[in-house]
Amino acid sequence: MPHQPEHFVLRSSLTSPFVRKVRMVAQVLGLQDRITLVPTDAADPADPLRTQNPLGKYPCLLRADGTAIYDSSVILEFLQEVAGTDRLLPARGVDRIAMLTRTRLADGIIDAGAQVIYETRYHEDGTQSERWLDYQREKILRALSAFESALPDPTHTDAVSIGLACALGFLDRRKPVAWREHFPGLVAWLPRFAQHEPAFNQTRAPDTQPA
Incomplete structure (x- = not known):
């Protein structure tokens, strides 16, 4: 059975410039179809974002096993790893x-x-x-x-x-x-x-x- 690519959830708000940054990265790297946007209300104490990211901030990327990755710059590096490229940021040097x-x-x-x-x-x-x-x-x-x-x-x-x-x-x-x-x-x-x-x-x- 062929390996299924991992899918992710992005806790997000469409008005956030940092969410926009992650969405742009995903599109540039061809990963947008593997990411589901889930809106969040950072002001709502009941929103699980506060558990997913103790800072209560988005964007927050959730892996299939529930592991959370934040902030936008870290998510950029992670998505670049997923895509197997250093197109957006050199790996070293x-x-x-x-x-x-x-x-x-x-x-x-x-x-x-x-x-x-x-x-x-x-x-x-x-x-x-x-x-x-x-x-x-x-x-x-x-x-x-x-x-x-x-x-x-x-x-x-x-x-x-x-x-x-x-x-x-x-x-x-x-x-x-x-x-x-x-x-x-x-x-x-x-x-x-x-x-x-x-x-x-x-x-x-x-x-x-x-x-």
Whole structure:
């Protein structure tokens, strides 16, 4: 009897940029048909996500035996192993370290943007810390400046370009900072990458999804 490929469950939200990153990786590696998306409500104490990932965060990839893998960067590496390739991230060497550093920079844009959103969402007007908001926004702008000065190849898909595209898509959707007027290189890069890599538009959150 032929070996059946393993299937996975992805605890997810279609509006999450980190979930989008994993979905893009799966499509690029041809693994999307082996992954079932299962929505999660991270704010619900009864959601099993809190057992699957003690941090209560998604994306969280569940293997057939129930083993959980998180976060998005670890899932990327796992899916690359499943696909038997190093197409998105070198297996070793200084190039791998350089790419990992840049992927964390892209992830940091999203993390800082999320802090801006949480501060404005969970604190009433007049109780928000403008100092904290400025601190997070400055992180985003510095990271964007670093990418602006060393743009990835828009005709090449790898861990860095996927992470950056998801970060820029997040900024466009949630608007923690006004970035487009300051970074013309990134503004031009994003549609060129989207034209090259169809998985970017194919993983866009539906307009009917809440922000």
